[in-house]
Structure formats: structure tokens, C-alpha cells
Amino acid sequence: MMTKLGFAAISLLMATAAHADTQELTVSMLLPGNIADHGFMEAGYNGLLQIQKDFEAKISYVDGIEPKPELLTAALRRMAADHPDLIIAHGGQNNKATEQVASEFPDIQFVVVQGNVTGPNLSSYEVLQEESAWLAGAAAGLLTQTDVVGHISGIRVTPGLKGRGGFYNGLMHTNPNAKFLTIFAGNQDDNQLSARVAQAEMDQGADYIFTMLNAGRQGATDAMRAKGAKQFGNVIDWTKVDPGVFAGSAIADVSIPSVEAVRDFTSGAWKPGIVKAIGLENPKAVSLVLGADVPADVKARIDDLRQQIVADQIDVSTEYEGPEMPL
Known part of the structure; x- marks a missing residue:
């Protein structure tokens, strides 16, 4: 039956x-x-x-x-x-x-x-998006001058957690001694809040910050521009929107x-x-774009890592069990 x-x-x-x-x-x-x-x-x-x-x-x-x-x-x-x-x-x-x-x-x-x-x-x-976020973390690990790298998101949802975890593990792959700062501030669209948490991370030495925000991205961008820090964006190619601030963008065309x-x-x-x-096997859907001023050797290293991910030679972990910044 x-x-x-x-x-x-x-x-x-x-x-x-x-x-x-x-x-x-x-x-x-x-x-x-x-x-x-x-x-x-x-x-x-x-x-x-x-x-x-x-x-x-x-x-x-x-x-x-x-x-x-x-x-x-x-x-x-x-x-x-x-x-x-x-x-x-x-x-x-x-x-x-x-x-x-x-x-x-x-x-x-x-x-x-x-x-x-x-x-x-x-x-x-x-x-x-965790795959392009992993590559963004790997690039940040190669580019940072302070060995302090940040992450900012709003609400704690599964894609955001996976993206944060991917970024962290990419960072650890290329720079295992880097200090990682991370926060879920509670709102994707609040520019005053995102500016405040970006400033808090920069005050602790972060010179590259990965932002997984929506309408609230501009607040973090303005704060980072004033401080001279660089940002990795997500979803779209932010290096075309604001090349002065964005070192790269973890594209995930949702x-x-x-x-x-x-x-x-x-x-x-x-x-x-x-x-x-x-995933990355479809570059129209998932990819990491790097800004024009990123050194050629860094771009070559990231492309090699991308190929290893596609070939299943690197496992993109989304796990993160470290500390988070208080709001």
C-alpha cells in the first residue's frame, strides 16, 4: 500500500x-x-x-x-x-x-x-558562499600588515555562520598566527551600529575586515575609509563600487x-x-574578486587555492569555536 x-x-x-x-x-x-x-x-x-x-x-x-x-x-x-x-x-x-x-x-x-x-x-x-569567504580569508591572511583581521555580520543565521567559519579557516590556512576578531552585531541594516563595531575592531588593530552586511554596510565602509583599513565585501563585486576601500569581494550570487x-x-x-x-566550480555563482592594487603574487596564490578547492584537495571547513567580541 x-x-x-x-x-x-x-x-x-x-x-x-x-x-x-x-x-x-x-x-x-x-x-x-x-x-x-x-x-x-x-x-x-x-x-x-x-x-x-x-x-x-x-x-x-x-x-x-x-x-x-x-x-x-x-x-x-x-x-x-x-x-x-x-x-x-x-x-x-x-x-x-x-x-x-x-x-x-x-x-x-x-x-x-x-x-x-x-x-x-x-x-x-x-x-x-563559504567557499568564496574561505578564499577571502586566505587573501586577508596574506595581505594583513598587523596580523589582526576582523569580521562583522548582523544576525546569526546559518549562512552567516558558515561564511564566518569559512573566512576564519581560510585566514588560518595562510596566516595561522593572525588574531581574528568577530562579531554578530544583531542587525544587518544599521549603519550607526556597523560603524561602531568596525571602529572597535580597528581600535584592536584590524587592518582588513570581512563584512557580511546588507543596507548597514555603508557605516562600516565610511569608518574604514576614515581609518585607512581595507574591507572584503560579499554577495556582489564591491571592488567596482568602492575600489578605495575594498581589497576584494567574496561573490556569492544569491x-x-x-x-x-x-x-x-x-x-x-x-x-x-x-x-x-x-560552488566555485560555477564562477558565475561563486568567486573571489580581488582589487586592482592587490599584488600579483597574492592573486596567483589565491587562484591556486581556488583550483585546489574545486579539485577537492582542500576541505572548506565552516567551523569556528573561538571567542567573539562583546557588543
Whole structure:
């Protein structure tokens, strides 16, 4: 006898395969932040626009939701009430809320971008930003003059923790004697806060700082410019935006996972219960960009390390069990 789970899985597969014959695909996205943050949330929104263009989908989105589980859950329930074909929750902070709401709406398929949750109608798609973060840490270890390197992020979510861990282990690979300063300040979008914590790290000697921030990045950037410290950004190529401050950028194009999820969905290849990962083997998705003033020998060393990661000769650890700075 077939189980209820078996019926659900077959129903989902039939639904995805049948989309080639439907007139319009409906996709909704939850973005718990500002879609004009020049970072993670804007990249997610750009992915949604690409979905609209590539698949002629009818799209809708909700942004600006504070990343609290009860608020995310309520927003997802409102979206599910409209019965779109696919709901994409952008960001690992949506893990628990999406897992809950997906169980309440078994006939809707859900995807978490940069998530790690699965279910009978739920999968996660992620770009491995920890791999480009590892390379950024390795570069910082080669470039630092003070042997003090910092990291700043806002909320403590799985992708942020993995990125911090990747950066730290890359730093230790090239400069095991470096002092590492790290903080999760509690907010991705507060420029006054990010300026204050950047200043605190620089006061302890940090001359390179890896920032995993959204709209709050500018505060850290302004503080570092005034002090003469250098920054590694993430998500997009910040060396083009502000080459005077950014030594590099750990690119992880988080617009790609949602597009890949919809491509799988429309082709019938989408599967529930999996986490699909995209790493350095796809340089359009994951890469480290270094500024024009980074010495050629450092760039060559980083490229060699990149090749070793792709060849599985280096294991990119995301573990970090050291101290954190107090807020």
C-alpha cells in the first residue's frame, strides 16, 4: 500500500512535469529585508525579476519583514493563501518558518534560498558562499600588515555562520598566527551600529575586515575609509563600487538559486527533500574578486587555492569555536 507521503511526492512530480502545458506560472518570494540594500536582499529580488523574464511568470513578493519567526511565518501564510505554484523564501533566516508553513500547505512547493531545510514539498537551494569567504580569508591572511583581521555580520543565521567559519579557516590556512576578531552585531541594516563595531575592531588593530552586511554596510565602509583599513565585501563585486576601500569581494550570487529552482520546477526536475548546492566550480555563482592594487603574487596564490578547492584537495571547513567580541 502506498503511504500518504508517497502520494504527495507523486502529486508534486506530476505538478512540476505538467507546467510545460500551463499558460502561466505563479511564483511568490519572501524577502526579510530591504530590496534596495545593494546586497543579499537586492540580489534575491533581481533573481525574482529574472524568473519573470525567463519563464514569463506572474510574480509577487513581500519585503521588509523583520526576521522574527512569528512575522516570517505570518507572511508566508498570507502568501500561501493566494496558492501560487511556488513560494521562495530568500535567506536562511526563513528556515523554521518555511518548514512550518510548508507542512500546512502540502499542495504548494516551497524553496528556501541559502537554507538547509527539506520536506515532502520543500527543498533548499544554496550558493556556497563559504567557499568564496574561505578564499577571502586566505587573501586577508596574506595581505594583513598587523596580523589582526576582523569580521562583522548582523544576525546569526546559518549562512552567516558558515561564511564566518569559512573566512576564519581560510585566514588560518595562510596566516595561522593572525588574531581574528568577530562579531554578530544583531542587525544587518544599521549603519550607526556597523560603524561602531568596525571602529572597535580597528581600535584592536584590524587592518582588513570581512563584512557580511546588507543596507548597514555603508557605516562600516565610511569608518574604514576614515581609518585607512581595507574591507572584503560579499554577495556582489564591491571592488567596482568602492575600489578605495575594498581589497576584494567574496561573490556569492544569491540571485542564481531561485532561478535554478524555477528552472528545475518548470522542467520537471525539481525534487522535494534535497539541498542543492552551487560552488566555485560555477564562477558565475561563486568567486573571489580581488582589487586592482592587490599584488600579483597574492592573486596567483589565491587562484591556486581556488583550483585546489574545486579539485577537492582542500576541505572548506565552516567551523569556528573561538571567542567573539562583546557588543
